[in-house]
Amino acid sequence: MAKRVGIEVSLAVSHAVQLARAEAIAAYPITPQTHIVEHLSSLVANGDLEAEFINVESEHSAISACIGTSAAGARTYTATSSQGLALMHEILFIASAMRFPIVMAVANRALSGPLSIWNDHSDIMGARDIGWIQVFVENGQEAFDHSIMAFKIAEHRRVLLPMIVNLDGFILSHVVEALEFADQDTVDRFLPSYSPWHHLDPKKPVTMGAFGMPEIFAEFKMKHQVTLMNSYDQIMKVWQEWGQLTGRDYHPVEHYKTEGAKVLLLTMGCLSEVAEIAVDELRSAGESVGLLKLRLWRPFPFAALREAINGAELVIVCDRALSVGGVGGPVLAEVRSVLYPMASRPKVLGYIIGLGGRDVPPEAFKEIFSQAQAEAEQEPSEEFYMYGVRG
Amino acid sequence: MDKFDVASSQKYDVYASRLLPKEEYFVGGHRSCQGCGEALAVRWVCKAIGKDAVIAHATGCMEIVSSGFPQTAWVQPWIHVAFENTAAVASGLEAGYKILARKGKLSGNPPKVVAMGGDGGTTDIGLQALSGAMERGHNFTYICWDNEAYMNTGIQRSSSTPYGAMTTTSPPGKRSIGQPTWKKNMMAIAVAHGIPYVATACPSYLFDLYFKVKRAVETPGPAYIHILSVCPTGWRSATDLTVRLGRLAVETGVFPLYEVVNGRYHLTIDIPELRPVKDYLKLQGRFRHLREPEIEFIQRQVLAHYDLLLKKCEAPYPEFPPLSQTEEGE
Numbered sequence: 001m002a003k004r005v006g007i008e009v010s011l012a013v014s015h016a017v018q019l020a021r022a023e024a025i026a027a028y029p030i031t032p033q034t035h036i037v038e039h040l041s042s043l044v045a046n047g048d049l050e051a052e053f054i055n056v057e058s059e060h061s062a063i064s065a066c067i068g069t070s071a072a073g074a075r076t077y078t079a080t081s082s083q084g085l086a087l088m089h090e091i092l093f094i095a096s097a098m099r100f101p102i103v104m105a106v107a108n109r110a111l112s113g114p115l116s117i118w119n120d121h122s123d124i125m126g127a128r129d130i131g132w133i134q135v136f137v138e139n140g141q142e143a144f145d146h147s148i149m150a151f152k153i154a155e156h157r158r159v160l161l162p163m164i165v166n167l168d169g170f171i172l173s174h175v176v177e178a179l180e181f182a183d184q185d186t187v188d189r190f191l192p193s194y195s196p197w198h199h200l201d202p203k204k205p206v207t208m209g210a211f212g213m214p215e216i217f218a219e220f221k222m223k224h225q226v227t228l229m230n231s232y233d234q235i236m237k238v239w240q241e242w243g244q245l246t247g248r249d250y251h252p253v254e255h256y257k258t259e260g261a262k263v264l265l266l267t268m269g270c271l272s273e274v275a276e277i278a279v280d281e282l283r284s285a286g287e288s289v290g291l292l293k294l295r296l297w298r299p300f301p302f303a304a305l306r307e308a309i310n311g312a313e314l315v316i317v318c319d320r321a322l323s324v325g326g327v328g329g330p331v332l333a334e335v336r337s338v339l340y341p342m343a344s345r346p347k348v349l350g351y352i353i354g355l356g357g358r359d360v361p362p363e364a365f366k367e368i369f370s371q372a373q374a375e376a377e378q379e380p381s382e383e384f385y386m387y388g389v390r391g
Numbered sequence: 392m393d394k395f396d397v398a399s400s401q402k403y404d405v406y407a408s409r410l411l412p413k414e415e416y417f418v419g420g421h422r423s424c425q426g427c428g429e430a431l432a433v434r435w436v437c438k439a440i441g442k443d444a445v446i447a448h449a450t451g452c453m454e455i456v457s458s459g460f461p462q463t464a465w466v467q468p469w470i471h472v473a474f475e476n477t478a479a480v481a482s483g484l485e486a487g488y489k490i491l492a493r494k495g496k497l498s499g500n501p502p503k504v505v506a507m508g509g510d511g512g513t514t515d516i517g518l519q520a521l522s523g524a525m526e527r528g529h530n531f532t533y534i535c536w537d538n539e540a541y542m543n544t545g546i547q548r549s550s551s552t553p554y555g556a557m558t559t560t561s562p563p564g565k566r567s568i569g570q571p572t573w574k575k576n577m578m579a580i581a582v583a584h585g586i587p588y589v590a591t592a593c594p595s596y597l598f599d600l601y602f603k604v605k606r607a608v609e610t611p612g613p614a615y616i617h618i619l620s621v622c623p624t625g626w627r628s629a630t631d632l633t634v635r636l637g638r639l640a641v642e643t644g645v646f647p648l649y650e651v652v653n654g655r656y657h658l659t660i661d662i663p664e665l666r667p668v669k670d671y672l673k674l675q676g677r678f679r680h681l682r683e684p685e686i687e688f689i690q691r692q693v694l695a696h697y698d699l700l701l702k703k704c705e706a707p708y709p710e711f712p713p714l715s716q717t718e719e720g721e
């Protein structure tokens with residue numbers, strides 16, 4: 001039976017990977033991801049996980065070695081953060097284009113400079129277009145669950161795409177939470193042993209990674225696009241199946257007290273739990289406000305987001321990353337463009353918060369809520385707002 | 392011809408193509424230039440590797456000429472990922488097969504893993520990944536096609552480009568003699584990793600190359616082979632001189648053929664009397680701008696390097712101590 005334990009979230013993620021029976025792990029240390037792979041390496045060292053752990057000399061080699069293990073036909077896992085993800089950048093596109101179902105945790109951390117080891121989403125937002133499936137989790141239980149489900153989604157024959165589970169560095173990765181483990185039998189039934197659809201085998205030789213001339217390149221991209229969009233159905237199926245096994249349901253856009261709300265806050269990752277407190281307080285003060293939590297980032301849940309708006313007049317997008325010199329936050333840009341074609345669309349305002357580990361207490365959301373309402377009543381004074389930043 | 396025996400095989404070198412396996416693993420139809428020494432090397436290396444192998448290849452001439460979708464010249468299973476990470480991809484392949492074998496998910500033995508890349512992909516941008524893979528001790532063979540420049544992108548200098556050579560980024564001019572630096576000693580770098588097998592080779596010496604590759608893939612642990620590959624396009628040499636130029640590189644001492652087995656150097660092709668380097672340089676347009684003093688400098692340097700190599704071959708001790716066995720059991 002499932003047991004409840006108090007555990008650091010990074011270790012819970014390692015145990016999820018152990019339960020998923022990952023066969024190969026290649027990783028390189030970077031704060032705040034390190035606890036995940038440290039623990040995995042001790043699981044392997046103690047014989048508690050039958051896997052190869054490759055201590056590579058860089059993240060570039062980590063993801064490259066993952067392509068190698070995956071091409072050999074092994075269930076493959078890695079984890080990184082920030083500069084590590086940036087160093088992988090070139091290879092991330094290739095991993096998805098070559099359809100290797102690698103699963104990776106990104107313990108989100110600011111990108112330098114200045115150097116910061118603390119949390120924001122600038123690392124992953126720089127990797128939006130890598131063609132991987134991407135989810136955000138908001139607490140330890142979700143981090144655990146999604147680390148298992150990711151393998152099942154990625155490896156499905158109609159998907160065969162790599163997948164990233166984003167968890168906020170430190171504020172999630174390093175906290176101790178009470179969460180429910182799954183037992184090995186349940187996970188084994190849910191996630192059978194991996195048998196690759198294509199791999200490198202002298203008995204059936206294939207060429208992988210041939211280059212594309214102009215007359216075929218765009219068709220490859222089209223296939224990738226279609227496959228990633230179609231993975232949505234499989235993601236829903238896997239989440240439902242897990243929900244039936246565990247009683248924990250997941251949706252691409254999660255709603256919190258959105259019924260009849262005129263104003264919707266929109267957050268990602270563990271900011272959502274703080275925003276919930278603010279929504280509770282605002283609601284009890286009589287405000288018409290709710291919270292949308294964007295869980296599925298790629299493929300973008302177009303229909304689910306449009307549906308979730310449900311007559312709201314103002315959407316306040318809270319971004320944890322800044323597109324310097326651009327339209328503000330990446331989530332703002334995407335949400336605005338997804339909502340734009342709606343016949344009656346809400347106003348969409350964007351706030352950048354929590355950069356480089358800046359604390360975001362519930363009061364911040366309450367303040368943003370009232371500021372945004374005032375701004376929405378007139379011509380907005382700025383394209384987007386940097387909240388709580390000394391200028 | 393299955394026994395590794397370079398010395399006696401040399402007598403039959405001219406018959407090599409008849410005595411070595413007929414099966415082709417790098418098949419015709421690829422788009423390399425006429426007289427390409429790299430393509431020649433690939434062809435014979437793949438024969439030596441045999442069919443139970445998996446190849447990871449770096450971006451570069453040999454990848455581009457051979458793998459335009461939907462065609463391929465590769466008979467063995469083959470993967471190309473990027474330019475600088477081939478040794479890391481190979482590390483993953485090796486580890487992947489290892490765990491699958493351990494879990495009983497492989498039928499038969501794990502395939503041999505071979506990584507291949509050009510001199511740029513090896514001695515410059517891929518050096519870190521290669522160093523990591525050698526240091527970790529993966530059971531794989533790394534083969535460097537050394538045509539002494541970034542040819543695929545149009546003949547730019549690499550750290551493996553020889554002193555004085557003209558490339559598009561080391562052009563001779565009023566203030567330049569061409570490549571200003573001496574060729575990087577990649578062999579010494581590989582040896583410094585304490586790996587069991589390191590060798591140079593050249594497709595102008597087919598037996599030597601064939602048996603070295605065979606030995607490399609059969610050696611447990613990392614093996615490194617550095618193959619001089621004449622490139623008529625980049626060297627500005629006649630396309631029918633490829634094999635001759637490879638021989639001249641060896642006969643002049645510019646590119647000696649040797650092995651370093653468990654840290655012990657020895658020449659596999661002994662040239663009792665080296666020819667003047669001029670014989671080699673004058674057939675290549677990339678050295679055409681060099682004047683006497685520069686050629687003399689190259690001559691002196693080549694002899695000095697050759698001399699040092701001979702000393703290493705005579706050394707009574709290896710470059711690193713043999714791995715002692717750990718005590719097993721109680």
Ligand SMILES: Cc1ncc(C[n+]2csc(CCOP(=O)(O)OP(=O)(O)O)c2C)c(N)n1
Binds near residue numbers: 450474544
């Ligand atoms: C990260 C990266 N930088 C640069 C390139 C461009 N590039 C492709 S092949 C190549 C040169 C290859 O030279 P070498 O490794 O010597 O192989 P050759 O083509 O000479 O056989 C370069 C610079 C690339 N593909 N990736």
Ligand code: SF4
Binds near residue numbers: 625
């Ligand atoms: S440029 Fe040189 S190495 Fe490249 S295909 Fe042509 S001859 Fe071969």
Ligand SMILES: [Mg+2]
Binds near residue numbers: 536
């Ligand atoms: Mg080259």
